[in-house]
Amino acid sequence: MLLEVENLVVKYGEITALSNISLQAEEGQLTTLIGSNGAGKTTLLKALSGLHKPASGKIIFDGKDITNCSADQIVHLGISHCPEGRRVFPRQTVHENLRMGAFVRKDKEVEKDIEKYYRWFPRLEERRNQKAGLLSGGEQQMLAISRALMSKPKLLLLDEPSMGLAPLVVEEVFKIIDEVHQEGTTIFLVEQNARQALKIADKGYILEVGEIIGHDNAEALLNSDDVKKAYLGA
Amino acid sequence: MKKLDKKFVIFIAFMVVVLLVPFVVTNSYMLRVLCNVMIxxxxxxxINLIVGYSGQLDFGRAAFVGLGSYCSAILFTTLHVPFILSFLAGGLFSALFGALLGMLCRYSSFDYLTLITIGFSEICRKIFQNWYAVTNGSFGFRTSRPEFFGFVFDTPASMYYFCLVILALCYIAIRRITKSKYGRAYMALRDDSIAASYAGIDVKKFKLNCFVIASFFTGIAGALMAHFTTFISPTVYTTDESLLELQMAILGGLGSLPGSILGAAILTIVPEVSRAAYEYRLLIMGVMMVVLMLFAPKGLLGRGGVWDKVVALIKKKSSTSKNK
Incomplete structure (x- = not known):
């Protein structure tokens, strides 16, 4: 198991946002967590990437307890977080953003990897010297994903990559995520767009008001009546 | 490539002009003003490094100028330590206090940096004023001119060149920092500290080291000031002075290094030129600042500042005239 979460409890002051969360992500797989607004999806990712300290429970990554590590240490250990709302550095160029993604790397292959992502996303190469703040939403999402991959993570956390994007662009972004997964990156995808997420995932968890109410392999979830009714609008 | 050449030519021309100044301007008062501009x-x-790059607000820079000044002056004038050592010690002493202050902030939060720097600058001023044994209190003391292996920089022209060399070295160093991995990290945490920590940047650590590095340069400037004016007293290191220095960086444009020099030049030269209207000096400066903040809050050379707007306007004009 690459990532194991055991009985995680996360609170905002007095309010319990997540209670007793346990889940696992296997190496090489795409695990998705679906749930509606306010279920606590982003909170869980914040806890995983060290931005919000859990009240109790354990997060084990690659055999190491990372529950109390700081956000930058966690990046060094190999978890990269592609945040909700993209959060590219608006005043730096596309190229500089990608180099920021490789901040923790000390090898000399950085430029080579950037070229690789330029091949994947030709639109980013066209805009390599443009300020990232001037890109369209879809382009920013591509940039955010490539930036997160630039640290060569063992695990990529994706938070709502479809947020605020036009349906056609969403299709494209999910195609990209699928490709990244096929390349061998382990991905933990948090998404409101349940249908899209389950289509490309291996395994899915369902989060509802701070609790995991079910998990199964993705195909089974896609075909389950409960899930269809609640999340797929069928 | 052509654009780069043009920039290079302008740079060379600028350097030639700057180097020839002491031959043309023999008035020692003018040269002193120019030295002040450079300091x-x-x-x-x-300040630009702290406020413009890492996005923290510092209201107490004068204290660090003072620490550099006193350290270098006491070492060189009173204790006769070789000039180069005492000069560098001025910078390092200031950086040391930058580190102490930064540590405090690191364990509380950098949100309070502004308040902490105001408090710190008042504490420093009081110490400069009351520690007679070391600083000679509010009387201040005379300091000696810079000296390298027996060569004393005692003429206005030699002092001009000395300041120029130090400014050039500081400028190059700061420019290199801003273009390096560190500089990009500062900008990243300024623009979005959460995204910066997702990129693996220890936000507090980088805020701290930016503060320390900047304090070193402030200390160097302080040491230079002490040996240039040949007299130091606590009256120079007040909060008013800190605000004036902050104004220079803002006026020139945060995030623009040439802007800082332009800002310093304007806010040093305007008060000198308007000496005739002495009573109205503060009024003139005040109106200048208000007008600038109303119409160009990004400063003169900052991104989206006055210069950028002028360039955009000219480009627009020329393209519309072409279309006709």
Missing amino acids: YSIIALS
Whole structure:
């Protein structure tokens, strides 16, 4: 198991946002967590990437307890977080953003990897010297994903990559995520767009008001009546 | 490539003009004003590093100028330590206090940096004023001119060149920092500290080291000031002075290094030129600042500042005239 979460409890002051969360992500797989607004999806990712300290429970990554590590240490250990709302550095160029993604790397292959992502996303190469703040939403999402991959993570956390994007662009972004997964990156995808997420995932968890109410392999979830009714609008 | 050449030519022309100044301007008063401009430029550059690059607000830079000044002056004039060592010690002493202050912030939060720097600058001023044994209190003391292996920089022209060399070295160093991995990290945490920590940047650590590095340059400027004016007293290191120095960086444009020099030049030269209207000096400066903040809050050379707007306007004009 690459990532194991055991009985995680996360609170905002007095309010319990997540209670007793346990889940696992296997190496090489795409695990998705679906749930509606306010279920606590982003909170869980914040806890995983060290931005919000859990009240109790354990997060084990690659055999190491990372529950109390700081956000930058966690990046060094190999978890990269592609945040909700993209959060590219608006005043730096596309190229500089990608180099920021490789901040923790000390090898000399950085430029080579950037070229690789330029091949994947030709639109980013066209805009390599443009300020990232001037890109369209879809382009920013591509940039955010490539930036997160630039640290060569063992695990990529994706938070709502479809947020605020036009349906056609969403299709494209999910195609990209699928490709990244096929390349061998382990991905933990948090998404409101349940249908899209389950289509490309291996395994899915369902989060509802701070609790995991079910998990199964993705195909089974896609075909389950409960899930269809609640999340797929069928 | 062509654009780069043009920039290079302008740079060379600028350097030639700057180097020839002491041959043309023999008036020692003018040269002194220019030296002041260069010293304040270094201070404004260091402020730019803190405020413009790492996005923290510092209201107490004058205290660090003072620490550099007193350290270098006491070592060189009173204790006769070789000039180069005492000069560098001025910078390091200031950086040391930058580190102490930064540590405090690191364990509380950098949100309070502004308040902490105001408090710190008042504490420093009081110490400069009351520690007679070391600083000679509010009487201040005379300091000696810079000296290298028996060569004393005692003429206005030699002092001009000395300041120029120090400013050039500081400018190059700060420019290199801003273009390096560190500089990009500062900008990243300024623009979005959460995204910066997702990129693996220890936000507090980088805020701290930016503060320390900037304090070193402020201290160097302070040491330079002490040996240039040949007299130091606590009256120079007040909060008013800190605000003036901050104004220089803002006026020139945060995030623009040439802007800091321009800002320092304007805010040093305007008060000198308007000496005739002495009573109205503060009024003139005040109106200048208000007008600038109303119409160009990004400063003169900052991104989206006055210069950018002028360039955009000219481009627009020429393209519309072409279309006709």
